[in-house]
Amino acid sequence: MSTPGGETTSVVIVGAGPAGLTLANLLQSEGVGCVLLEAESREFIEALPRAGFLEEWAVRALERRGLAGPGLLGAEAQGDCEFRLDGTRHVFRYGALSGQRHIVYPQQFLVTDLVRAFADEAGGDVRFGARDVAVHGIRTSRPSVSYTDPETGQQRTVSCDFVAGCDGARGSSRTAIPDGGIEVFRHNLGVGWLALLAEAPPSAERVVFGLHPQGFAAHMARGPQVTRYYLECPPGDSPDNWPHERVWSELRTRLGARDAEPLNEGDVIERRVLDMHNYVVEPMTYGRLHLAGDAAHLVAPVAAKGMNLALNDALLLADAFRAYYREGDESGLEGYSDACLRRVWQYQDFNRWVSEIVHGPSSGDPFRAGVAAARLRRMTRSEKAGRAVAGLYIGSDADH
Ligand SMILES: Cc1cc2nc3c(=O)[nH]c(=O)nc-3n(C[C@H](O)[C@H](O)[C@H](O)COP(=O)(O)OP(=O)(O)OC[C@H]3O[C@@H](n4cnc5c(N)ncnc54)[C@H](O)[C@@H]3O)c2cc1C
Structure with a gap:
């Protein structure tokens, strides 16, 4: 939809990694309007090798929501x-x-499946190559996200009800939060x-x-x-x-x-x-900005936890948005950060415990x-x- 000031939608999602794509697919299937902005090209994200081990509960959760394709469902399991x-x-x-x-499924395969489901099959609005992405007005009831269109070089703005910051460890959405709005707890291995x-x-x-x-x-x-x-x-x-x-x-x-x-x-x-290194952002919500995945917490890949946490956040955030848009129930969004952080800290703790096993013998x-x-x-x-x-x-x- 166009307005004189730009476009408008319900949720702008920044970043098309596992978190952003899962959320985008779930909002689209609920009929909640969303625009997905991704800095890189489709070819780039579909070829980027990173994680490879998905926990079985996460695969079953994707399956229940119709987001597990034949590749994932047929992938090798390891125990x-x-x-x-x-x-x-x-x-x-x-x-x-x-x-x-664990289900062994390279992250780029999951990303490819989720892009296809959102862009090609569900007709979702994803904009690749978006430059200079900046989030504005997250303390207001009408935040917006601006970016430079890679084809025209023009700045565009999408206003929305909420922004989902799913842009990974080096994204820009978190920088919209003023000093003192969140705390970042870090641990360097x-x-x-x-x-x-x-x-x-x-x-x-x-x-x-x-x-x-x-x-x-x-x-x-x-x-x-x-x-x-x-x-x-x-x-x-x-x-x-x-x-x-x-x-x-x-x-x-x-x-x-x-x-x-x-x-x-x-x-x-x-x-x-x-x-x-590891970090955790608390809280994961500031005003109308909700962070998900590596934008909110980084877990060094010792125990294969990061992608699983990103999926958990996306599932919880999608549920919270569904309750809000269907029933006007805000409790899911209000409790989103606490709900995610419970698993985040469990996984950080376990990661640190395993880290001592794998690094102790070489510590000198x-x-x-x-x-x-x-x-x-x-x-x-x-x-x-x-x-x-x-x-x-x-x-x-x-x-x-
Ligand atoms: C080598 C390696 C191995 C790993 N192995 C495992 C494993 O086995 N199991 C596991 O669970 N996890 C593993 N991880 C961690 C896992 O890859 C991450 O936790 C996961 O990618 C997080 O997903 P995400 O969607 O939060 O972020 P990302 O996958 O980082 O996606 C963020 C997206 O946002 C885009 N973006 C960034 N900035 C902007 C911007 N300003 N505007 C618009 N878009 C932007 C990026 O291009 C990217 O597409 C591994 C990580 C690495 C590096």
């Missing part, structure tokens, strides 16, 4: 992971212990991870965590021909310090164990250094290495402890 320490293999069967598994994607079949049928004095390493399937690997490195390290030979030599050393299959090596097609501190080994022994040898850890690793509908 075991393996820790290697001092040449010994410790398998953790969290699927059997919890009754829930003090390490870097070199994130690698290799054009090579997985070398094990499960996730493998290598705990090694030279640094942590991990192996995770991303599909039959692509595998993600991580190597702990100094924070701020340059990917240029990690040529092909060094990468594979370190992976062989850190993931090595008695009777382990040799690694399937291949070309490294992505190499980037992540500074491993024998005390931390001892704690890591004790945690590993407890979770793999005590069924009771294993069940508790399994439940936290895989999450559940009840994590509120």
Whole structure:
């Protein structure tokens, strides 16, 4: 709809990642008007490899809402992971212990499915390549979002009832909140991870965590021909310090164990250094701006939590908007932040607990290495402890 001052809709969603796209699809199916603004092109977001492990409850939640396509529903499920320490293999069967598994589905596949569902099948309004996105008037009853149209170079403004800030860790929507409006609680793990994607079949049928004095390493399937690997490195390290030979030599050393299959090596097609840190924004709502996903909380990818949290926020926010637009019930929107933060802090806590296991042996501190080994022994040898850890690793509908 056009007005002299621009356009108007019910909700402007900033950012077409898992959070923004899930929310957009759910609002569209409810008949709630929304405009989705994305800074990048469709091709770019559909090819960006990041996460790959979805918790089973999240997949079932998408399925119940008609948002799980055949690719996701047919994807491989995994319920075991393996820790290697001092040449010994410790398998953790969290699927059997919890009754829930991870679904291995690369994030870019989920994003592709959700873009298709929203833009091509439901006729949703998504605007790619939106530049200079800025959120205004979030303390008023009529906020707006301005952006520069990539084709005409003209500034456009969409006014709305609410803004959903789903623009990730480096987005702009959070900057609309004045100083003192929110608090950001940060925790730095003090390490870097070199994130690698290799054009090579997985070398094990499960996730493998290598705990090694030279640094942590991990192996995770991303599909039959692509595998993600991580190597702990100094924070701020340059990917240029990690040529092909060094990468594979370190992976062989850190993931090595008695009777382990040799690694399937291949070309490294992505190499980037992540500074491993976490943050939580409180509250996740300011005025008419609701934050969701990485815009509101970052969880370093130690325990594969970030995308799952982004989906949880989007589901809760969609429910809250539905209640508001159908029944005028504002309680969901008022309680949105608290409802999300309960799972966010659970996941941050678990992530930190696992982080000590994977980084303790390389910390140079024998005390931390001892704690890591004790945690590993407890979770793999005590069924009771294993069940508790399994439940936290895989999450559940009840994590509120
Ligand atoms: C290497 C790596 C591995 C990971 N592995 C896992 C895993 O196994 N499991 C897991 O659960 N999580 C994992 N994560 C975390 C997961 O990828 C994120 O938590 C998830 O992408 C968050 O989704 P989101 O929708 O909140 O944000 P994003 O996916 O970051 O999406 C935000 C979108 O907003 C757009 N945007 C940014 N700024 C603007 C702007 N100003 N205007 C308009 N649009 C904007 C961006 O282009 C992007 O498309 C991993 C992350 C990384 C980096």
